[in-house]
Amino acid sequence: AQSVTQLGSHVSVSEGALVLLRCNYSSSVPPYLFWYVQYPNQGLQLLLKYTTGATLVKGINGFEAEFKKSETSFHLTKPSAHMSDAAEYFCAVSESLRYSTLTFGKGTMLLVSP
Amino acid sequence: DSGVTQTPKHLITATGQRVTLRCSPRSGDLSVYWYQQSLDQGLQFLIQYYNGEERAKGNILERFSAQQFPDLHSELNLSSLELGDSALYFCASSVTIGDEQYFGPGTRLTVT
Numbered sequence: 306a307q308s309v310t311q312l313g314s315h316v317s318v319s320e321g322a323l324v325l326l327r328c329n330y331s332s333s334v335p336p337y338l339f340w341y342v343q344y345p346n347q348g349l350q351l352l353l354k355y356t357t358g359a360t361l362v363k364g365i366n367g368f369e370a371e372f373k374k375s376e377t378s379f380h381l382t383k384p385s386a387h388m389s390d391a392a393e394y395f396c397a398v399s400e401s402l403r404y405s406t407l408t409f410g411k412g413t414m415l416l417v418s419p
Numbered sequence: 420d421s422g423v424t425q426t427p428k429h430l431i432t433a434t435g436q437r438v439t440l441r442c443s444p445r446s447g448d449l450s451v452y453w454y455q456q457s458l459d460q461g462l463q464f465l466i467q468y469y470n471g472e473e474r475a476k477g478n479i480l481e482r483f484s485a486q487q488f489p490d491l492h493s494e495l496n497l498s499s500l501e502l503g504d505s506a507l508y509f510c511a512s513s514v515t516i517g518d519e520q521y522f523g524p525g526t527r528l529t530v531t
Contacts, residue, residue, distance in 0.1 A: 348421060348509055348522035395462060406475050407520070409462035
């Protein structure tokens with residue numbers, strides 16, 4: 306069975322600082338990995354995804370993530386935080402695009418201070 | 420706006436009751452997914468439909484059922500409601516199985 310662990314339910318950064326949100330996964334087959342963002346009172350929006358190919362994936366709003374198979378990780382980063390980045394971020398794994406059902410982590414709330 | 424619509428936005432009901440949540444996928448999307456988000460369980464996949472047929476089941480209780488209609492909209496039926504069923508229920512859709520999923524704004528269910 307697949308699973309996702311997100312380290313830290315809350316991460317606080319200052320505006321302009323590096324954002325690093327950690328995600329580790331467990332999967333019995335090569336995984337497909339996703340990061341979603343959820344703003345207050347809204348649904349989830351896909352930030353980026355890794356399926357195959359290049360392990361460094363660039364997404365929207367300046368975010369990127371690197372798939373590291375040896376570390377079973379898919380950490381999300383952004384060089385410089387903006388106030389508008391404050392939201393909850395979810396890492397998710399799918400074992401097969403054929404069925405594409407997602408298993409989500411518990412989420413990490415990103416707090417950005419001026 | 421993802422293009423996925425869900426109604427109602429909020430629903431308050433009593434224990435033991437039955438409710439129906441509705442989802443309209445994006446135009447052209449054939450696959451619909453239902454997820455439940457609660458404080459203790461997080462985001463969990465419930466069930467997936469593709470072009471009217473059930474394709475995958477997750478942690479969906481027997482008291483819950485869903486269907487996808489010929490016009491591709493979907494309904495999630497929750498019966499014999501318990502306090503623990505209070506949660507945010509999301510619908511997502513994709514063009515076909517394996518494509519990016521677009522999430523609706525959710526229906527917040529409160530069981531009192």
